[in-house]
Amino acid sequence: MDNVLSKIGRTWGNTRCVRLMLELVEGRIAQLALLIIVLAAIYGLSRIAQKRQMKTRGIPGLERIDEWIKEAGKLGRSVFYTPGTGGVTSSDTLAGLALLDYVAKHCVEHGTPLIVATADVNVQQVSEDIVKSAYTAAGKGKEFTAETVRYISGRQFAYAAGVMGILRREKPAVNFFVGDFSAEALEIAEAGRSEAIYQFGGTSNVDQLPYFMATCDQTLIGAELYTAQGFLSADPEATSTLVGPDAGKVLAILLILLGAFLLTFGNSILVDLLQL
Amino acid sequence: MSAKKRKMTRGELILQILIFSLGFFYAFVYYVNVSTPVDLQAVSDQLFAYLTAMLTAAFAIGIINLTRVHVNNVKLKRPVWRYSIVLIISLYGMAIISMISSPFAIDPTGAVIPAGLIDAVTPIWEFLYYKILVTINSSIFSLLAFFIASAAYRAFKARTLESTILLAAGLLVVLGQAPIMDLVWPGFSAIRSWILLFPNTGGQRGILIGAALGILAFSVRRLIRYPWGR
Amino acid sequence: MNPSNLRSDPRLIYLLLILVITVPILTHSVLPVPVSSTTQALYDFIEKLPANSLVVVSFDYPTSVVPELHPQAIVVTQHLFMRPLKVLFVAQYQDGPALADAVLDAIDKGNKTYGVDYATLGFIPNTATFIGMITNIPQFFPVDTHGNPVNTLPIVKEFPAGKQAALVITFSAGEPGLLDYLQYWQSSFNIPVAVGATASNAPGYLPFYNSGQLVGILISIRGAAEYEILIHRMGISGATSAMVAQSTSHLLIVVMVVFGNVAYFVERGRKKGVAK
Numbered sequence: 001m002d003n004v005l006s007k008i009g010r011t012w013g014n015t016r017c018v019r020l021m022l023e024l025v026e027g028r029i030a031q032l033a034l035l036i037i038v039l040a041a042i043y044g045l046s047r048i049a050q051k052r053q054m055k056t057r058g059i060p061g062l063e064r065i066d067e068w069i070k071e072a073g074k075l076g077r078s079v080f081y082t083p084g085t086g087g088v089t090s091s092d093t094l095a096g097l098a099l100l101d102y103v104a105k106h107c108v109e110h111g112t113p114l115i116v117a118t119a120d121v122n123v124q125q126v127s128e129d130i131v132k133s134a135y136t137a138a139g140k141g142k143e144f145t146a147e148t149v150r151y152i153s154g155r156q157f158a159y160a161a162g163v164m165g166i167l168r169r170e171k172p173a174v175n176f177f178v179g180d181f182s183a184e185a186l187e188i189a190e191a192g193r194s195e196a197i198y199q200f201g202g203t204s205n206v207d208q209l210p211y212f213m214a215t216c217d218q219t220l221i222g223a224e225l226y227t228a229q230g231f232l233s234a235d236p237e238a239t240s241t242l243v244g245p246d247a248g249k250v251l252a253i254l255l256i257l258l259g260a261f262l263l264t265f266g267n268s269i270l271v272d273l274l275q276l
Numbered sequence: 277m278s279a280k281k282r283k284m285t286r287g288e289l290i291l292q293i294l295i296f297s298l299g300f301f302y303a304f305v306y307y308v309n310v311s312t313p314v315d316l317q318a319v320s321d322q323l324f325a326y327l328t329a330m331l332t333a334a335f336a337i338g339i340i341n342l343t344r345v346h347v348n349n350v351k352l353k354r355p356v357w358r359y360s361i362v363l364i365i366s367l368y369g370m371a372i373i374s375m376i377s378s379p380f381a382i383d384p385t386g387a388v389i390p391a392g393l394i395d396a397v398t399p400i401w402e403f404l405y406y407k408i409l410v411t412i413n414s415s416i417f418s419l420l421a422f423f424i425a426s427a428a429y430r431a432f433k434a435r436t437l438e439s440t441i442l443l444a445a446g447l448l449v450v451l452g453q454a455p456i457m458d459l460v461w462p463g464f465s466a467i468r469s470w471i472l473l474f475p476n477t478g479g480q481r482g483i484l485i486g487a488a489l490g491i492l493a494f495s496v497r498r499l500i501r502y503p504w505g506r
Numbered sequence: 507m508n509p510s511n512l513r514s515d516p517r518l519i520y521l522l523l524i525l526v527i528t529v530p531i532l533t534h535s536v537l538p539v540p541v542s543s544t545t546q547a548l549y550d551f552i553e554k555l556p557a558n559s560l561v562v563v564s565f566d567y568p569t570s571v572v573p574e575l576h577p578q579a580i581v582v583t584q585h586l587f588m589r590p591l592k593v594l595f596v597a598q599y600q601d602g603p604a605l606a607d608a609v610l611d612a613i614d615k616g617n618k619t620y621g622v623d624y625a626t627l628g629f630i631p632n633t634a635t636f637i638g639m640i641t642n643i644p645q646f647f648p649v650d651t652h653g654n655p656v657n658t659l660p661i662v663k664e665f666p667a668g669k670q671a672a673l674v675i676t677f678s679a680g681e682p683g684l685l686d687y688l689q690y691w692q693s694s695f696n697i698p699v700a701v702g703a704t705a706s707n708a709p710g711y712l713p714f715y716n717s718g719q720l721v722g723i724l725i726s727i728r729g730a731a732e733y734e735i736l737i738h739r740m741g742i743s744g745a746t747s748a749m750v751a752q753s754t755s756h757l758l759i760v761v762m763v764v765f766g767n768v769a770y771f772v773e774r775g776r777k778k779g780v781a782k
Contacts (some may be wrong), residue, residue: 022308023308028306038489042492095494110501122334122336124341146348159415160416187420190426204487204491206484214428226487245486245492249485
């Protein structure tokens with residue numbers, strides 16, 4: 001087995017004039033194989049879903065975002081949005097910014113004032129670009145001001161204090177807390193709860209999810225954060241991508257069951273294989 | 277969200293190719309070690325260092341935005357203008373003091389800045405940092421205790437079977453976490469440990485696996501086609 | 507006390523909470539604390555480390571979680587200094603170096619000498635440094651926090667690479683923190699890792715302890731109190747004196763939840779009676 005692995009693991013190649021040494025990193029070979037299999041499964045299932053135009057279950061609350069924003073506009077109150085304390089390299093933040101795009105467009109459409117608060121300078125720039133583009137595309141570029149997208153602080157609790165202050169002073173009707181959050185999640189959600197009509201939360205940080213569940217009317221849990229964009233899109237290709245990750249989940253379940261079964265009878269071959 | 281996918285412009289296509297190439301490169305380097313003719317791991321580390329530098333350089337823009345918003349508050353005498361003055365003084369004051377004397381001082385050995393000035397500023401920095409910054413940060417964090425209490429009172433209701441199970445598990449964990457309950461019955465601690473080590477672990481792993489797959493699909497979609505032209 | 511008033515105006519809950527926390531602290535009440543298995547595991551691991559082993563201590567928390575993690579850092583560092591071990595202090599948070607200095611001021615260093623038995627290398631600014639220090643510390647940390655060239659320090663001459671560490675302890679409040687050490691240090695080089703965690707993060711780290719990737723976990727200020735008992739240095743971090751306050755506040759939450767549920771069922775019964 002070691003001989004076979006060492007032959008797979010290392011490759012000497014000779015191009016015409018340059019020697020190339022490729023070596024699979026030990027401990028990550030099984031990961032790579034699993035990644036390729038999962039990606040293939042996700043792609044395959046997405047294609048099947050697209051061809052058969054499969055319908056998926058809805059995420060409660062996502063369909064009502066437009067309605068909430070319209071109601072806030074009618075009441076003359078604002079909408080508050082924050083993508084959390086993560087940086088642009090955080091997947092949760094990127095998912096939060098994708099939803100900000102949707103919220104910004106609908107706020108502009110209904111004439112509802114939007115306030116965005118950020119905790120990272122790079123996220124602030126991206127958010128400003130997203131919101132400004134939404135205003136500009138609707139021909140309302142002049143309504144966008146420097147106070148629409150505000151950088152609060154890079155420090156977690158300075159940001160929390162700043163956001164709590166905005167929520168208490170501006171009293172927005174609808175609050176969106178979607179992105180990468182840490183311990184400040186409960187503070188800002190609880191501060192917003194007293195004045196807001198609706199609160200919408202979302203993060204994949206399992207430590208903060210219970211707090212959002214307790215304080216928000218709707219919460220995007222874990223994987224739903226990344227599929228929200230697909231749910232809100234009318235594009236069948238985007239909808240089909242919602243189904244893809246389910247293939248990976250099925251594979252994970254099968255591996256877990258197989259591994260548990262084998263380990264129960266004292267066979268650790270699957271564990272050894274996955275540690276390659 | 278718009279369902280229309282328009283054709284990418286040439287500039288967007290070039291950027292998309294760059295995005296995909298860099299994404300693929302990082303994934304490739306993570307799994308495959310290429311040492312000859314070029315050490316790709318070193319290249320990727322260096323690229324990441326450049327990225328960190330670029331992201332940090334944007335820090336100045338955040339400071340400018342912060343200053344602009346709060347100076348506007350003062351100019352227009354908005355209701356919170358006094359707090360804006362405090363913020364601006366604190367922001368620039370602490371920055372200057374930290375540059376003179378702190379673990380991040382720009383001249384710790386006193387080659388340019390007079391040693392006397394550094395010695396004079398050090399106790400000010402220590403006071404501002406340990407007695408004010410640490411204390412204020414801890415105070416804001418400690419508000420969490422009050423919010424948890426009010427959220428727990430409001431949210432833990434036995435309305436359905438699932439919420440009753442949640443309520444029971446939550447109460448058992450809280451009781452097990454209270455040291456005084458171990459004097460009443462040691463079983464509370466054991467039950468808390470069991471709940472955290474088994475059902476909690478299983479649930480968290482399930483959410484983590486689902487989130488990881490969602491991140492994978494989301495990231496690959498972005499690498500292949502970024503949503504240009506919002 | 508009308509339960510619906512408490513839901514909309516929770517100030518009475520806040521007042522009760524202030525009382526049950528401040529009274530025990532002001533009266534200096536102390537409570538014996540049973541030691542949990544995760545704390546005992548870390549203590550036993552450090553006790554069994556061979557003499558002159560290198561331990562890397564990483565300060566990965568901001569000033570906001572000082573009340574939870576700082577006591578842990580104090581007691582564990584004291585234990586490390588009670589044993590014949592070499593300690594390197596690093597930090598993934600900007601606040602880390604100052605907090606490391608504060609911990610060193612709070613403990614009894616015995617006859618340990620800076621540069622020989624311990625050193626503070628400072629802040630790790632990026633992933634390249636984090637990964638690079640595993641194989642070459644002087645290249646990635648040219649000077650320590652006191653401005654001394656790192657390659658002149660005897661401890662770094664003896665241990666020029668992070669992978670020579672017998673243990674890494676990270677006091678982690680989120681990211682960057684434990685997951686980075688698990689990803690780069692533990693999985694690639696099998697360096698044992700332990701963590702001091704906040705109460706909200708600890709449930710997320712328990713799976714790693716279960717799977718053997720962590721050798722021990724200290725959970726919140728209670729972990730520090732348990733550790734004080736193990737090293738027989740009661741009061742060194744102030745953790746044991748907080749245990750009565752922690753107990754009373756937990757019990758208050760339980761009482762409030764039970765009261766809220768009783769009131770909910772009484773109100774529901776009354777509404778059903780009225781409906782009939």
